[in-house]
Amino acid sequence: MKKITILSGKGGVGKSSITASLAVALSLNNKIICADCDVDAANLGLALGLKQDDSGKDEMITTNQKAVFDKDKCISCRKCFESCHFDAISWKDDKPELKQFGCEGCGVCQLVCPADAVSLIDIYNAKVGCRKTKYGFSVVSGQVEMGESGSGKVVAAVKSLAEKQSNGAEIMLIDSAAGIGCPVIASITGSDYVIAVTEPSPSGFSDLKRALEVVRHFRIRSGIIINKFDINKEYAEKIEEFAKNHNIKILLKFSYDRCFVDALVNMTPVIEYNPKYLPKFNELIDSLKSELI
Ligand code: SF4
Ligand code: SF4
Numbered sequence: 001m002k003k004i005t006i007l008s009g010k011g012g013v014g015k016s017s018i019t020a021s022l023a024v025a026l027s028l029n030n031k032i033i034c035a036d037c038d039v040d041a042a043n044l045g046l047a048l049g050l051k052q053d054d055s056g057k058d059e060m061i062t063t064n065q066k067a068v069f070d071k072d073k074c075i076s077c078r079k080c081f082e083s084c085h086f087d088a089i090s091w092k093d094d095k096p097e098l099k100q101f102g103c104e105g106c107g108v109c110q111l112v113c114p115a116d117a118v119s120l121i122d123i124y125n126a127k128v129g130c131r132k133t134k135y136g137f138s139v140v141s142g143q144v145e146m147g148e149s150g151s152g153k154v155v156a157a158v159k160s161l162a163e164k165q166s167n168g169a170e171i172m173l174i175d176s177a178a179g180i181g182c183p184v185i186a187s188i189t190g191s192d193y194v195i196a197v198t199e200p201s202p203s204g205f206s207d208l209k210r211a212l213e214v215v216r217h218f219r220i221r222s223g224i225i226i227n228k229f230d231i232n233k234e235y236a237e238k239i240e241e242f243a244k245n246h247n248i249k250i251l252l253k254f255s256y257d258r259c260f261v262d263a264l265v266n267m268t269p270v271i272e273y274n275p276k277y278l279p280k281f282n283e284l285i286d287s288l289k290s291e292l293i
Helices: 015-027 081-083 106-114 152-165 180-189 201-217 234-245 258-266 275-292
Strands: 002-008 032-037 058-069 089-090 097-100 117-130 138-144 171-177 193-198 221-226 247-251
Touching: 002 015, 002 180, 002 201, 015 032, 015 171, 015 258, 015 275, 032 097, 032 152, 032 180, 058 097, 058 152, 081 089, 081 106, 097 180, 106 117, 117 152, 138 152, 152 171, 152 180, 171 180, 180 201, 193 201, 193 275, 201 234, 221 234, 221 275, 234 247, 247 275
Parallel strands: 002 171, 002 193, 032 138, 032 171, 193 221, 221 247
Antiparallel strands: 058 117, 089 097, 117 138
16 A cells, blocks of 8 residues: 655645545545544645544543652652653642643652552543545544643554555545644555645745655655645746656646635635536546656
8 A cells, every 4th residue: 555645844834725626536446545634734635625523433542641640649849849850740739730731651650659649541532533425535633621631542553554445546635734743743654655745935835845854754746736826926936946856746736716715714625616626636647646756
């Protein structure tokens, strides 16, 4: 199975919208599965018309541990309180108390406790699940609970579930979070190819370069899609020149079209909302195939 990750240096450039249409176009002639790895803002399912209550079984997973204090064993020495670098412990009635958010499960309080009064327990703070779209392929997604950390681990769990549910799929499309953080690195790890979606603006160009630096570090081949290329021709040309200098293929350029937004509002991939885009996405698939050989 070939794994293709779609990322963007910055948010709001049309990544999930383009991923949704690419998935539908690919599924016409290939068996595919999608992994929505934007676990802090999962919306690929929405772009493919899946509603929140669409049937699908979610599984709770743990990405972290939290400290628990045994107040009967505690001798009130304050060592845990003084050693926590995350300021996750408050002091109340001469005993330590864990604050609601903040514990990183580092285990320092357990190490310094002279009374064996601290234990670390797994917390089930994220969920992963698989849902079938009306186009016949499935989307595996994950979500971290509010205020919780561990997005990278949830991405790994989403990809692992997508492997299990792939059922002979030839292609896994991975919709990564924007940026260059841990979830992005977890998304691109093990990918055969990365598509970087950008828009021609100073921040779009700067964030694209940072994202592609990460991709290059992992020695993964990549191509660029310039969305709304006609809103700023100067920066579109800068991106093309950058691509040429770094031997990166420009896979496709989209001019600005309000129907991308309208399609998203209507929870419909743009190739279904406006079929004039199907040839464009077929062109993208041909480019990808030649890149993946
Ligand atoms: S596990 Fe680490 S972060 Fe959590 S309370 Fe203990 S010292 Fe603080
Ligand atoms: S280190 Fe242990 S004994 Fe000391 S205050 Fe914390 S829990 Fe209590």
